[in-house]
Amino acid sequence: MFWWRRRKAAAGKWIVVVSRVRPLDPNGGGRDELRWPEQRDAEHAADSRDAADTLAGRLSAGSTVQQGQHRVKVLFTGH
Secondary structure, eight states: OEEEEEEEOOOOOEEEEEEOOOOOOTTTBBOTTTTOOOEEEEEEEESSHHHHHHHHHHTSSSSHHHTTSSSEEEEEOOO
16 A cells, blocks of 8 residues: 555544533433533543543542442544
8 A cells, every 4th residue: 555545543632521420300301411511520631542441441440430420421522
């Protein structure tokens, strides 16, 4: 394959977010992240998906995540 036809690895920024889990809407609406987003407690940046997944795995081992009080999300923010 020629050097100009090589594809680069997907580069971009990844964010690992730790947020508080809030209760379901009492009116049966579930959890609407657009109208009522969860409160973020921490945000961590990573340069690759592997690094973000590793960090999310370590954060998921925390006691508050295991007890269901916090949630860990991995988000892609773009290039």
